[in-house]
Amino acid sequence: MLLDRLRQRLLDRKAAGLLRQRVTGLGPSDRVAHRDSGAVLNFASNDYLGLANHPTVLKAFHEGLDRYGAGAGASAMVSGHSLAHEQLEHALADWVAPLFPECQCLLFSTGYLANLALLTAITERGDALFCDKLNHASLIDGMRLSEADHRRFPHRDMEALERLLASSQARIKMIVTDGVFSMDGDLAPLQALLNLAERFDATVIVDDAHAMGVLGEEGRGTMALSKICSERFILMGTLGKAAGVSGAFVAAHPLVIEWMQQAARSFIYTTAPPPAISHALLQSVEIIRGDEGSSRRNHLTTLIRHMQSHRSALNTIGLQLPESITPIQPVLIGDNVAAMQCSMALACAGFWVPAIRPPTVPEGTARLRVSLSAAHTIEDVSYLCSALTAPRD
Ligand SMILES: *Cc1c(COP(=O)(O)O)cnc(C)c1O
Numbered sequence: 001m002l003l004d005r006l007r008q009r010l011l012d013r014k015a016a017g018l019l020r021q022r023v024t025g026l027g028p029s030d031r032v033a034h035r036d037s038g039a040v041l042n043f044a045s046n047d048y049l050g051l052a053n054h055p056t057v058l059k060a061f062h063e064g065l066d067r068y069g070a071g072a073g074a075s076a077m078v079s080g081h082s083l084a085h086e087q088l089e090h091a092l093a094d095w096v097a098p099l100f101p102e103c104q105c106l107l108f109s110t111g112y113l114a115n116l117a118l119l120t121a122i123t124e125r126g127d128a129l130f131c132d133k134l135n136h137a138s139l140i141d142g143m144r145l146s147e148a149d150h151r152r153f154p155h156r157d158m159e160a161l162e163r164l165l166a167s168s169q170a171r172i173k174m175i176v177t178d179g180v181f182s183m184d185g186d187l188a189p190l191q192a193l194l195n196l197a198e199r200f201d202a203t204v205i206v207d208d209a210h211a212m213g214v215l216g217e218e219g220r221g222t223m224a225l226s227k228i229c230s231e232r233f234i235l236m237g238t239l240g241k242a243a244g245v246s247g248a249f250v251a252a253h254p255l256v257i258e259w260m261q262q263a264a265r266s267f268i269y270t271t272a273p274p275p276a277i278s279h280a281l282l283q284s285v286e287i288i289r290g291d292e293g294s295s296r297r298n299h300l301t302t303l304i305r306h307m308q309s310h311r312s313a314l315n316t317i318g319l320q321l322p323e324s325i326t327p328i329q330p331v332l333i334g335d336n337v338a339a340m341q342c343s344m345a346l347a348c349a350g351f352w353v354p355a356i357r358p359p360t361v362p363e364g365t366a367r368l369r370v371s372l373s374a375a376h377t378i379e380d381v382s383y384l385c386s387a388l389t390a391p392r393d
Helices: 002-015 055-068 076-080 083-099 111-121 137-145 158-166 190-199 254-263 275-289 291-308 311-316 336-348 378-389
Strands: 032-035 038-042 104-108 128-132 149-153 173-178 202-207 233-238 248-252 328-334 366-371
Touching: 038 378, 055 083, 055 275, 083 104, 083 233, 083 248, 083 275, 104 111, 104 254, 111 137, 111 202, 111 233, 111 248, 111 254, 128 137, 128 158, 137 173, 137 202, 149 158, 158 173, 158 190, 173 190, 190 202, 248 254, 275 291, 291 328, 291 378, 311 378, 328 336, 336 366, 336 378
Parallel strands: 128 149, 128 173, 173 202, 202 233
Antiparallel strands: 032 038, 104 248, 233 248, 328 366
């Protein structure tokens, strides 16, 4: 019966070192987080710029509650779309305008829903999706839900992608990729993708969850870093990571945005996010684009380089830290149980560093995923690296 089966499955997962368990945070998730075992330096958050606890953002959140109430009350297409949402969509479009000849933005409750929308609403039977093997789970789920045919190419393998595109008879071709890969911290080769898209008349969907606010001029992400301005691109950015609050947006040609409002089920059939969130995000976007944003990004870059300067020291003791110019700094361990033990040892030493295991990452590549934030100090990173290299028995 069902409960017997679930009990057995849970036991199997436990035996394989794959059981997942939540840790309860007891206060703000900031540079320091509080767990029931005590205070820990937090290297487990995607709040890359430290905006989740920024006084200006918090003040705007309160103000938004007073102005708009707690909830949107309905789907955006019914009555849930407020002035705050409208203003945020305009502010986002203004921010990413240099990436597109013509651009409009559409807000979503989460990046997961935005990706489902992108992969299911635009393509139909007879079309094809070409997806990097290491794409985020939400893109994989969107791909599975889509009526389009789908092919996966080995991670960043442009020759394999070229062969797939060349042999495809699909009417509409969409290349789908993370901008920054979420468990490795490496970048998609966007210029090469654009070249292929032009040759094969394809569109490129970039999920820039880990790059918006973090990389490129004014934090415009990987397209800005590659100096791309093209209507062949559709950008998905999230607002719960560097922007510090919650939600996501799609930026694209106005026709794409108009069509999403007609056909994207994960946009239409869900309650609009609370307007206060949008009101707070107006401040996040302003900070990201301004002097404070660039100084936070500069500090973050210093931290990233400092972490990377420990590569050979980590390598000497068998821990591999791949090259990464992003706040995602994975320390490869391999074995699932060993990765968990390493994460638990770090927790005892006062560091919150999550162990990431399959199926989030491929079998045999369990790792610690260190996330750096502008809220950290250079000493925080030094302490972490000494803890990682400390001899263990
Ligand atoms: C976090 C993340 C998402 C999902 O965004 P949410 O707003 O958290 O739902 C999508 N894609 C990537 C690459 C992510 O890292």
